[in-house]
Amino acid sequence: MQPVFQRPISLKDVATHFCPGCQHGLIHRLVADAMDHFGVQPQTIGVASVGCSVFLYEYFDIDVVEAPHGRAPAVATGVKRARPDNFVFTYQGDGDLAAIGTSEIIHAANRGELFTAIFVNNTTYGMTGGQMAPTSLPGQRTLTSPEGRDVTIDGYPMRMAEVIAALDGAAYSVRVAVNSPKNILAAAKAIKTAFSYQIEKKGFAFVEVLSACPTNWGMSAVQANERVAKEMIPYFALGTFKEKN
Amino acid sequence: MSERQLVAGNIAVAMGALAAGCRYYFGYPITPQSDIPAYMAGELRKMGGTFIQAESEIASINMLLGASACGFRAMTSSSSPGISLKQEGISYMAGSELPGLIVNICRSGPGLGGIDPSQADYFQAVKTGGHGGYRTVVVAPASVQEMYDLTILAFDLSDRYRMPAVLLADSLVGQMKEALECKPYVPPSDLPAKAWAVTGKQGRKDQRIVKSLFLGEGELERHNWKLWGRAEELKAKEQRSEGKYLDDAQLLVTGFGSAARIAKSAVEMARTAGLKVGYLRPITLFPFPEVAFQQATATCKKVLCVELSTGQMVEDVRLSVARDAEVVFYGRPPGTGSLPTPEELFGQIHKHYGKGA
Numbered sequence: 001m002q003p004v005f006q007r008p009i010s011l012k013d014v015a016t017h018f019c020p021g022c023q024h025g026l027i028h029r030l031v032a033d034a035m036d037h038f039g040v041q042p043q044t045i046g047v048a049s050v051g052c053s054v055f056l057y058e059y060f061d062i063d064v065v066e067a068p069h070g071r072a073p074a075v076a077t078g079v080k081r082a083r084p085d086n087f088v089f090t091y092q093g094d095g096d097l098a099a100i101g102t103s104e105i106i107h108a109a110n111r112g113e114l115f116t117a118i119f120v121n122n123t124t125y126g127m128t129g130g131q132m133a134p135t136s137l138p139g140q141r142t143l144t145s146p147e148g149r150d151v152t153i154d155g156y157p158m159r160m161a162e163v164i165a166a167l168d169g170a171a172y173s174v175r176v177a178v179n180s181p182k183n184i185l186a187a188a189k190a191i192k193t194a195f196s197y198q199i200e201k202k203g204f205a206f207v208e209v210l211s212a213c214p215t216n217w218g219m220s221a222v223q224a225n226e227r228v229a230k231e232m233i234p235y236f237a238l239g240t241f242k243e244k245n
Numbered sequence: 246m247s248e249r250q251l252v253a254g255n256i257a258v259a260m261g262a263l264a265a266g267c268r269y270y271f272g273y274p275i276t277p278q279s280d281i282p283a284y285m286a287g288e289l290r291k292m293g294g295t296f297i298q299a300e301s302e303i304a305s306i307n308m309l310l311g312a313s314a315c316g317f318r319a320m321t322s323s324s325s326p327g328i329s330l331k332q333e334g335i336s337y338m339a340g341s342e343l344p345g346l347i348v349n350i351c352r353s354g355p356g357l358g359g360i361d362p363s364q365a366d367y368f369q370a371v372k373t374g375g376h377g378g379y380r381t382v383v384v385a386p387a388s389v390q391e392m393y394d395l396t397i398l399a400f401d402l403s404d405r406y407r408m409p410a411v412l413l414a415d416s417l418v419g420q421m422k423e424a425l426e427c428k429p430y431v432p433p434s435d436l437p438a439k440a441w442a443v444t445g446k447q448g449r450k451d452q453r454i455v456k457s458l459f460l461g462e463g464e465l466e467r468h469n470w471k472l473w474g475r476a477e478e479l480k481a482k483e484q485r486s487e488g489k490y491l492d493d494a495q496l497l498v499t500g501f502g503s504a505a506r507i508a509k510s511a512v513e514m515a516r517t518a519g520l521k522v523g524y525l526r527p528i529t530l531f532p533f534p535e536v537a538f539q540q541a542t543a544t545c546k547k548v549l550c551v552e553l554s555t556g557q558m559v560e561d562v563r564l565s566v567a568r569d570a571e572v573v574f575y576g577r578p579p580g581t582g583s584l585p586t587p588e589e590l591f592g593q594i595h596k597h598y599g600k601g602a
């Protein structure tokens with residue numbers, strides 16, 4: 001019998017620590033599928049960030065360097081420049097990438113570093129218990145915006161895929177979601193495209209993935225998925241913002 | 246014997262790094278160390294190495310972390326305020342057991358201060374300025390030749406003990422020109438292979454993970470004791486110092502780096518004047534050469550410590566000699582016009598010589 005569906009070889013056979021309804025596990029799976037697709041797992045060096053995704057090395061069967069909070073793009077720059085023949089990716093959340101690490105991601109993208117950045121945007125700081133993130137939506141209630149995000153005080157949600165696309169050094173920038181089978185398929189395709197930019201040395205590639213955090217949103221998994229469709233996607237438009245040939 | 250050249254101390258650091266096989270440089274512009282990145286930018290591109298002028302000091306130390314995690318010799322250089330920004334990365338490197346060279350051509354502070362020679366970053370370098378409790382190798386050159394030699398030594402010690410290394414100097418040593426002999430570098434034959442470096446698994450069964458997060462029961466405590474053990478081994482084996490006139494000294498003059506150079510002139514003046522004054526200069530600040538101080542103060546009961554600060558290394562001198570000798574201090578905190586002259590230090594020698602010794 002020919003197996004038609006199995007665990008990607010790039011993922012280890014372990015249970016994750018992620019909360020019920022969290023979409024990190026799903027996004028891990030899509031990244032691992034893309035690694036398998038191109039057969040790059042033996043050459044891959046992952047760069048983990050600080051937040052819920054810090055345990056990357058527990059789930060991916062690859063070599064990993066753990067970066068300080070926000071610094072994954074700088075660490076990945078050092079890794080990729082030192083080992084240009086390896087496949088290198090970063091995996092960061094919104095606090096890590098769009099607040100404390102804004103400088104590092106902008107400049108890595110602008111230098112056109114040949115690694116792939118996976119950016120998981122769930123509009124909150126998950127690991128620390130649900131504080132306001134740079135991507136929290138106007139009016140979103142969090143531990144540190146108890147009355148809802150007030151844009152006159154807290155500013156506006158950052159649209160990072162568009163910001164990255166505006167930089168000449170970035171070759172590919174896309175925003176996807178994983179809230180429906182259709183969107184998951186599109187996300188899988190976008191991650192593969194992003195990987196191909198590195199493999200074909202076409203330039204820096206950035207994939208923003210809208211993701212649910214039911215625990216910190218105080219919602220069930222189903223409600224959280226509905227929020228992605230009803231609130232996040234209208235603000236964070238899905239689409240490809242940069243696609244250099 | 247290799248040729249002697251007239252070069253500035255900062256350039257000697259860069260030449261030493263290249264001789265030691267460093268092909269990765271990451272930095273950010275700041276006075277008075279800018280000759281180092283300028284030299285590296287030219288040479289590394291010719292050699293097929295990597296030079297990146299990063300967007301910040303924070304990015305440059307993390308690029309160093311990444312290149313070092315891959316198993317390659319890599320460095321950054323900066324000056325005091327920039328080194329403050331790198332402290333987070335240095336702590337992560339120490340926690341992740343990563344080698345790497347951080348050059349601090351100090352300027353004066355606190356805050357923006359000025360660009361005068363300063364030794365006020367001793368605490369930050371030697372006691373470590375990042376969080377969490379760790380140690381780094383710290384070397385303190387006092388000549389252009391040592392800028393070259395100690396850069397190489399710093400790479401070797403950093404690799405052997407798997408901890409970052411700091412080269413602590415200032416613009417006096419960094420910008421003066423002296424004759425330099427570029428001795429060819431022969432890597433120590435017993436340097437351990439970097440079997441921890443990330444390469445991609447390449448068919449290897451076990452993952453290689455470079456990290457400083459340890460959440461398992463007892464794991465972090467064991468990790469800390471392991472790091473402590475390496476620092477203890479470093480202290481036992483790698484103390485280095487320069488001594489002169491120690492046999493009959495009645496007053497011992499000490500200092501490091503640029504202050505030590507001035508102090509050495511004062512000691513020579515004292516000897517010419519018939520005063521039995523000795524000289525002891527730490528070359529490694531961590532490990533601090535406490536054994537040399539203990540030996541010297543077995544007979545010499547008074548120590549004068551000279552620094553370009555309000556007094557930092559003097560604390561380690563006191564710890565080293567315990568109650569075997571009286572330790573007095575003379576400092577000139579950095580600033581325009583505050584570099585002491587040899588005559589000024591000779592005056593200090595006169596003041597303390599023969600009193601309480």
